[in-house]
Amino acid sequence: MAKTRPHVAILVANLPAERDRRVIRECLSLEANGYDVTVIAPRGDPSLKILPNSRNTRLKPYPVKVYGSGVVTFAVEFAWSFICIAFRLLGEILAGRAHAVQVCNPPDAYWPLAILFRALGRPWVFDHHDLCPEVYATRSGTPNGLVFGTLVAFEWLTLRTATAVFATNESYRSNALGRGVKPEKITVVRNGPSASEIKPAPPQAGPQDEHTIVYLGVLGPQDNVEGAVLAAEELIRLRPRPDWRMVIAGDGETLPALTKLVAERGLGNVVEFTGWLEGPAIDELLRKATVAIQPDLPTRMNNLSTMAKTVEYLGRGVPVVAADLIETRRSAGEAAVYVEHGTPHEYATALAALLDDPAERQRMREVGLARFAHELSWEHQSRGYIEVWNRLLAKRLRRAKASAS
Template identity: 40%
Template structure:
């Protein structure tokens, strides 16, 4: 049964949020009338109303949080008010589909449930682990509060969508959900978007090798670990036969540029900010090794990293820290340094730079994984099964 679905997301604008956009278009193709409520982007997705490829998007202005936990409470409170206002404007729906963070959107979902909607909770992040990892304040009052909000969200949900088996386990244990109420919909790249283009030697800035990082640059994303590893690659291992490019932006972008200067890497490291897809493909098609420097913390250990999936879609070998879900995603497409060990991370980069045949083999393994068992087609089927369970 298809009807009207309303997707709520606060973390990113749409269609920039690739996971939400893939879910939206998959539901549209299955016959659903899809509405999305989300914030406006800073330099993109700025129209209050838009219809893109048949998906109706309703956006609100929102300033990103600053100033620690209090800043996030302010951001989330404003987002909740805007979401409530726009949900009333959209009107009755068969399914309300809330994507976290934050674990506050269940309040809007409960309003819509009273009008007959079913609630699908799409858990993008384990917010209690996110709080522990981002703020380092331990299990204080705010931690207990976010844990309580997560439990209330689970309780209100008719169906939970988890991004991997670790998240599914959380929904079953601390969420108390039944196994047939939790569906794993892995974040997976659309393989057609990630395709090889001819490598460009000029991107290596005159060096034999190109290293590439792709992703958000926030406090928990490990760009600082990558930069310190590159300094060790140069200073301890004696390798300067590489140029590194960091693609992406985020809260710590300026701090990471400053750190590269402090480490004396200015002439070896390039920061592009966010770039168009066609430029991203040029860098990834030229890269010899891709970096996944997410450090071990309570959130990263159990989270699926989009960068890893995208590296594999481009047949690139990966150096990662040894995290539980990183291994589940990459398997033998990556080599793994002990968690947060920058010296070993640097040594693994050097080993791969010296072994082009191993790089080729790892790239083929990764590409086969995202085209097969980890493909978006499998995730799409799981998403539609979750909706069938919600409305049955």
């Protein structure tokens, strides 16, 4: 690596770098615009030293000894991650790298490092992936007031100690403003694939021998993938002729419970699990999909969050059936059919109607593709993302260009 190039260290605590698609896109955008990058994240594939498909983004993984499933184990897991990340970040600084840091949540626990790093006169940028207090409230059912209040305080500290904030949508921007962050410090950078990741697919307006209903994403308690499975059970009653199947693509802590549910309900002939898929396999699956299901329930967290899977669907022109959520409407517009309460029967009824209406599916397909091309693709998001870094590291960029000339 040329020492003259500005260097950004990206910190991730909840996923291996090679599985975080947003971080991958951010790294590739930084590389394309004259930056060197190191990602400090949990260890995934032990053979990887460089981020796949990147030029030279270095991976500095750390081992994860504990995986959280409750408040105490989550605290232990993230305390361990904090120590590992701090140690590796110190190594980057001593090696003359880490001219700036981008930290991605969850958790909102790295604000002490932000204070120390900014004391060195270097930018610390917060990439706001999740509303951690709302995630906790959704997962716990009856949140403990002390724990929830602590998470709110940590979110406030994380936002306020950052040099700049990347918000994934307008609701996250409003949240940051409500925490006292100045408007000029916040840039909206939405989730979504780049156009280069997607191969064009022929229209699917005519009759099909078999329809494919897709769920793509994480299989966690807050994702309500159980609702998609139960919607498949309801759809059998509404549409008993076996001309469709539901493909659930993803991985997460509820996968064992979901596979058990499918077996108990006798749905193995219509519901299949693919496990975690990488980019090309995702593209192949979604290009063949008839319709997508987004079974997230209308909770506060889901109302305010942009689901990455929504933009993945729209980028391939796949019509979406989803609960009526604020940010889902902002993303999908008329490319989705919205149900009020998110019950399995509502989802099944909407799916059955779309499977019987190829003209409506084609209309929704065209709307989704247009929204992706003109607003939602990563090409549109990366411009604002890079503008922030160019401003924060302007002096280092000028020195790098002068050195190269």
